[in-house]
Amino acid sequence: MVDITIRGAGIFGLSIAWACARRGASVRVVDPNGPAAGASGGIVGALAPHVPENWNEKKAFQLASLLMAESFWAGIAKTGGVSPGYARTGRLQPIADERALVLAQSREDTAAELWQDHARWEVIAAPEAGTWSPPSATGFLIRDTLSARVHPRQGCAALVAALGVIGVEIVKEAPDEGQILHATGVAGLAEISRAKGKTFGNGVKGQAALLAFDAGPQAPQLFADTLHFIPHADGTLAIGSTSERDYKDGHSTDALLDDVLARAIAAMPVLRDAPLIERWAGLRPRSQSRAPVLGEHPIYPGQFIANGGFKIGFGMAPRIAEVMADLMLEGRDQIPEGFRA
Template identity: 25%
Template structure:
């Protein structure tokens, strides 16, 4: 009864995405979640699908981001049908601002044919008239978009349930113990036998790395966000400068993110953090100063040493998979992550290059265990 093909530890957007794809593929899947579905980093995210905004290099991580982003339009339709939840996909592109001539030259150097277009100051102000007049111009990231992170997670969860997945809330996993060819997951709600196990517990995954004989690569990067509900400002595109982004959501609220504090496990938005955000955003878009503040919140990004996620089977314990470490990009990367994990479990070998690049070698090479 308590036996599953796959047990997934953690019900954030990553765990739920995986549960969706696996149960859709016919596997008997269970998600074990300490608290509530999507209640941690996933709900805190601004939801940007920033393949370009988060990458300047043209490496495999960039390709991963791009491929995942491009999965969203059809995924949005599929999830709406399966779950009734609209994930609020917006694809208006983003503006990356330059304030100095030098920044402008740098951004111009990034322009390409398909995705990145340099816009002059006048052009930007014509499109987004509330941006500061002090800008030098902006790079337009044509196809980067956004979704509502918590809705992606809930849509995946409802879809997974429809395909037969079990979801256990208030159910922390304490231990993973080999039992023949399978694993016992020890939880507060008892023991479950799972043929395979996926560790997708966000910043709390570190424990399972250690438990399973690996080094803990995970550190928290606290981030705070702010929501406003403009009475006047109409903002169409996401606009960002350095680490301050302005993300207009479909319901008329605008999310402003995000601070970044390494190794801080606190999850409350603080006076200091929120006031810093407020000051920054007023430089980028001065009129925001007179718009209504709605709320502020905070959560922990799961960062690895090199900032890349892990998609990998345990080198010694067959059937244990890691899918975590998505840092600033877990919403963006949930669709591709889910497919990669399905690929690894079903051994369909479609994503070998990613499995190769995001393997545990980065951990092992360095030093094994603690």
Template identity: 55%
Template sequence: MRYDVTVLGAGIFGLAIAWACAARGAKVQVIDPNGIGAGSSGGVVGALAPHVPEQWNAKKQFQFEALDGAAVFWAGVADAANLPSGYARVGRVQPIMDQAGLDLARARQSGAKTHWQGRYIWDIRPAADYAPWITSPTAQVIFDSLSARLAPRQGLAALAAALRAKGGQIVSDAPLMGSVVEATGAAGLAELSDAFGVAVGAGQKGQAAILDADMGSLPQLFIDGVHFVPHEGPQGRGQVAIGSTSERDFNDPSTTDANLDFLIEKARRLCPALAEAQVVTRWAGLRPRAKSRAPMLGRHPLRTDHFIANGGFKIGFGIAPRVADVMADLVLEGRDTIPSDFAPAVSLPAQD
């Protein structure tokens, strides 16, 4: 079979782009020698959360469009795959720590009304509404209705099945055919850094865990930098994913368990309802972080007959639906609808 598009990399960017192209009628193959979700996309947290609704810019607008369109995107994937993705728009709760935080939360309410187009709320509510899962020094919390969750491994499995249902294939090796999109994560950023002799980007280690606890229908929580995300576990019993660490120096393997153990203990301290919850899954992986901290989308800097989609870092799953759309526009139709902040050149050294 001849393919119109070849995607290198079976992580969230690669599979989402492959699905978007296939949904538009293209014949697509995905090549990854390590299999589906072998890199950072095989994680466990799945917190799809927005930046704060202030100091608006192109990156925040792009993320908003991605989160806004995620329900339709994942419903289409689940329908084509006949598999659940683990997606749900459950919202997010954050404690308000002091009077300054309360004043800031109130100021951001108007920003949410404007930038979130009146479709989602940034609300101040009593912390007692979410007891015993969260406490707050001010007895108040922020609730936003834009945040959602996704079970990463379920989402990847659904994307893979949806792609195959459209006649696509996912293989470990094959000849390149058609337009080529490189979504190769940390390895791809390392190649660019070697080629240009500067740090274009790198893998940054993250760690997370799943605890055996049921939050029921509560929103996800964000407390002192830790995400607490409810998921459905085996036999319908709830589980809570917690994450994550962010480690630039990870060459010493002895720190892996220690850092994750610290995260687990911190999570139990911040959320006493998890004090006795057992750890059922531990995860570590390298998340691709571009120098600009924005994703790199467009023509590949080394192979201009190829395209690149890399640098999702901590928000890869959250922005994937929009990344898939703009990359399909570029690859299939030659239309560049990508924000200029995401151009690969932003992370590259200046050219004379």
């Protein structure tokens, strides 16, 4: 018998298994498709904050999680000996016009108030950013020091290795034992929608590309023309992504990714001759509320859920793991009201 059965070996399931096992619980993770088979097996890995204004519980939760991320991933890498590709390298964004410049400057004050001494959001002159930066029509950029990156596949591989060291098995089939947590992504949202007779959540398709381009191990991520440019530590550069609600095939790339690549080169001409390593497509679980869904499962009484990571699953995972471990192991409920099923 195990204390906890976790169904789903994506970033939420693996992270919660790690948090629970470190507190002494015996944990088993069950996934018929294996670790990182869904959206968690992607290539982008932008851990970026919300704009520092109109503060709410979701933004506060995400800030806490982003600040936990460095120690979270360092502990995993140390235990399992596999790097997740994490680094807090910051982010640069071009400022398109004078109106956007005024708005960006006003956000410096709110960031100082909300982020305090943990990170900075600032407007800088383009030459201060160095050679790896997007062209800016105004000559100014937004730079934040909170954004980080992790390579999603490597992050999941690092978790699998660390879990193996501390005795957590990951299997394709096993009976439910102990407390049950469902972290089953798009399939789990669809199951709830069918049971409820209304949309609880769905999959939103994303397409991304991986280029052979080494911007440097500490190069900042860029956000230009609504695209993320993520320099990974292994000398690759991820570019993404689309957000598609209507699609026929959730796992194949098409002309929309061609458009992403064309826009990426227009925004960063230095990428024009970079070899394309991989085209990726997958479905990311988005709840109807757009927030992660945590706590008591809506159709399985006495069981738990952690789902709806959508685009911010890796950024939210460190804090979600601790909150769910608090709930399942100690009965302490710290889930924000807006995250409840």
